[in-house]
Every structure is written in C-alpha cells, then in structure tokens.
Amino acid sequence: MRVVIVGATGNAGTALLRRLRAEPDVEAIGIARRTPADSGPYADMEWHSVDIGREDSLDPLTRIFDGTDAVVNLAWQIQPSHDARRLYRTNVLGSRTVFRAALRAGVGTLVHASSVGVYAPGPKWAYVKETWLRTGVPESSYSRHKALVERMLDEIESDHPTLRVVRLRPGLIFQRDAGTEIGRYFAGPLVPARLLRFGWVPLLPANPGLRLQAVHADDVAEAYLRVLRADVRGAFNIAAGPVLDPAVLAKAFHGLPVPVPGFALEGAAALSWWLRLQPVDRGWVKLALKAPLMCCDRAVEELGWQPRMDAVAALHEVVAGLAERAGQAESPPLNAGGSQPGRLGGLLRGRLPGTGNPY
Structure with a gap:
C-alpha cells in the first residue's frame, strides 16, 4: 500500500510515520513545506517539499499522488495567530488543493485530520456522536476553518461516491x-x-x-492505520479517558x-x-x-481501536x-x-x- 502523508513532520505526522515503519507492506511518502533531515522517523523514505497554500501547488501534488492508494492530509497551521490570511491560505485553500489533487490523481482513499473543533457548542457532561452539528464555534478561526473544510469533504463525497473519504476527529x-x-x-x-x-x-x-x-499521538497514529486498512467511511471521534x-x-x-x-x-x-x-x-x-x-464508540466498534x-x-x-x-x-x-x-x-x-x- 502506497500512502502519501501531507504534513508529515508535525505532531500527528511524526507519530504516524513511526507506526507505519512497523508495517512492511506500507510505503510512506512524506510531504512538508520544509523537508526533514534523513534520520530518525523520517529516514529512508521519499520526501517532497510542497507548500500546499501556494496557488501553483496543484500540479506537483497531483504528480506525487499519481499511483497512490491513499492520501492522509494532516497539514494545518495553528500559528501565526495574528495573520488570519496566512492561516486561511494554508488550512482552507491548502486543504482544498490537496483534495483536488487527490481527485485528479484518481486516489482511492482520502483521509483528513479533522478535530473536535468542527463541532457546534455542546454538552460538557454528556458525549456527542459523529452526527452532532458541525458548524464549529464561531469565535474560533480554528473551529471555523475545520467546519469549512469538512463541508468541502461533504461535497466531494456527494460528487464522487467511489472515493473513500474518512475524517478523524481527535481531541488534544x-x-x-x-x-x-x-x-x-x-x-x-x-x-x-x-x-x-x-x-x-x-x-x-x-x-x-x-x-x-486528549489522546496520545501514538494512539491517533494507530487509528489512522486502522482506517487505512479497514473498508470504512465517514467520521470517527478519537479520544482517551478520563476527561x-x-x-x-x-x-x-x-x-x-x-x-x-x-x-x-x-x-x-x-x-x-x-x-x-x-x-x-x-x-x-x-x-x-x-x-x-465526544463519544468514541464508533472507533471502538468499527475499527477495533482502543487507546493504550x-x-x-x-x-x-x-x-x-x-x-x-x-x-x-x-x-x-x-x-x-x-x-x-x-x-x-x-x-x-x-x-x-x-x-x-x-x-
């Protein structure tokens, strides 16, 4: 299985690379704006330097995705918080470019790193399932961007029913x-x-x-691997206890x-x-x-996932x-x-x- 990981040098990406190294039948290809040194979890693999927020990134992403079984989009900017335009450029427009490139390349599986931030305000003494309203918390640009990107995925799922689209919604x-x-x-x-x-x-x-x-990065990486291996679609909440x-x-x-x-x-x-x-x-x-x-029952029941x-x-x-x-x-x-x-x-x-x- 050939998997391209966009945003592979960050928190979740590094954990996912560590996990995939234990899978001999998985070939991981990394994409980052600044590629890492060839050592540690980033060693002995194919790397590409692409800034997904650039207007000219669609063609290089399409070439990289060609012949790929799955694309995992982990790219997201938290900072600089005083530059709202840059955050929108990477998070919303960059995600759109990744999705368009995956469609042009004929990728079979698209996995996107969403978040608990996609959800509308909800209970603090009960747990919501993946069907909870996804309008975000309006005062948070992070939350608004997550909701916008998931709406893009809704349209892609509707227009391209043969593409397997999965969203993971982890806590911290x-x-x-x-x-x-x-x-x-x-x-x-x-x-x-x-x-x-x-x-x-x-x-x-x-x-x-x-x-x-919250959840440990290694447990999130395990969830991504199980999504890649299973024939599942839709969203999965990912979190560990206690609150x-x-x-x-x-x-x-x-x-x-x-x-x-x-x-x-x-x-x-x-x-x-x-x-x-x-x-x-x-x-x-x-x-x-x-x-x-978030209620994580779906991940437990359909992926067999449990936080370690x-x-x-x-x-x-x-x-x-x-x-x-x-x-x-x-x-x-x-x-x-x-x-x-x-x-x-x-x-x-x-x-x-x-x-x-x-x-």
Whole structure:
C-alpha cells in the first residue's frame, strides 16, 4: 500500500510515520513545506517539499499522488495567530488543493485530520456522536476553518461516491516529542516552562466549561492505520479517558483549583494576545469552553481501536517534554532549538508571540 502523508513532520505526522515503519507492506511518502533531515522517523523514505497554500501547488501534488492508494492530509497551521490570511491560505485553500489533487490523481482513499473543533457548542457532561452539528464555534478561526473544510469533504463525497473519504476527529493530541512545539504554539516564550519539570502547578483555573479530551499521538497514529486498512467511511471521534477537568488536573499536578469565570478567561487571553505576550487569542478559550465531549464508540466498534495510554498520562508526557525542551531535531516543526517565532531566540530578535511563520 502506497500512502502519501501531507504534513508529515508535525505532531500527528511524526507519530504516524513511526507506526507505519512497523508495517512492511506500507510505503510512506512524506510531504512538508520544509523537508526533514534523513534520520530518525523520517529516514529512508521519499520526501517532497510542497507548500500546499501556494496557488501553483496543484500540479506537483497531483504528480506525487499519481499511483497512490491513499492520501492522509494532516497539514494545518495553528500559528501565526495574528495573520488570519496566512492561516486561511494554508488550512482552507491548502486543504482544498490537496483534495483536488487527490481527485485528479484518481486516489482511492482520502483521509483528513479533522478535530473536535468542527463541532457546534455542546454538552460538557454528556458525549456527542459523529452526527452532532458541525458548524464549529464561531469565535474560533480554528473551529471555523475545520467546519469549512469538512463541508468541502461533504461535497466531494456527494460528487464522487467511489472515493473513500474518512475524517478523524481527535481531541488534544499529546506526546513528549511535541512538548516544545505545543509550548511554542499555545504558551509562547515567556512561560517559565523549566519550572514544570517538577510536575507541580500550584494554581489552576477552574471553570465548569473547562472539560477537555486528549489522546496520545501514538494512539491517533494507530487509528489512522486502522482506517487505512479497514473498508470504512465517514467520521470517527478519537479520544482517551478520563476527561481533563479542573479536579483531574489539580490531582495530576498537585495544585489548587481557583474558580475563574469564563469572561475573565476570555478577557485575559484577548488582552495578552493583543499585547503580543502570548500566542493564543480569545477564540481558543471560547473553543475550550464550548467544544462538546465526544463519544468514541464508533472507533471502538468499527475499527477495533482502543487507546493504550490514558489522557492524564499523555498530558504528563507532553508537560515533561515541554519542561525538558523535547522535540525531534530532524523536523522543523518539532525542533526544540533555533530562533523561530514562539521561541526565546525569536523573541530576542523581535519575533513576538503569534507573529511570524513558525513552520
């Protein structure tokens, strides 16, 4: 089976490459804007440098996809949050180009990395299935983009019934090697990450809406492999238990939950983002407060998928990675060194959080 992975050097892509190495009948081809060094999980495979957001990327993508059994689209930009045009260019227009290239090349299976962010606001004390309304959380550009891209897939499924289209909708994806990347995109260089090596956070914001789901990257990779091997279509929710709420986090990090109203969380995020002190805008807080909890029964029943690591262990792993500046030196997105935006070296060069292209 020949599989092309678009966005193969990021968090989920790196985990998927590790998993596919154990499958002797799978040939993985990687696509990234900046290709990685030929070592580690990226070694001994075919790589192509393509910026999917460019207007001229359709033809090279079509050539790469030619003769391919499946395309897995993992490409997505979280930053720079102060450049909405760039995010739309990559996330929405770039995804459209990937889909068009897959159709032109006659690919049999198209797998897309969606998210819990595609869902409309929903319950925090019950679980929604894949049929929940997919209008996103309007205040979040990430959520709006995920909903737009899934609507494209709806049209493709309707117009091309022989194409097998699958969407995975995971919660937060954690692994140790993504610690630096996640800190860079969601915390910024001003957070004293080294203090997290003690595994203690003295004060934790508590709000009834802060109930989130997470999953380890290796378990997400297993879900992608099972999708590639099974004759399934449609969407699959992917998350591990337990739900990460203030009580669970307080126990995990030996901290004290401090009640904070939602408007205060949103206001603090909006002001600090506007001042370029951190890279997360108000929309991310709104998404965290409004995104529903997902039922993963379909993945269990139709894919035989079960997470091997629970959400708390995955969170501990990524926090340790953040504190220890873990990453993958071969991958530009996961590289822990350098002076790119979102890193301390970048800040010293005037690259403020939420600005510049960290990819």
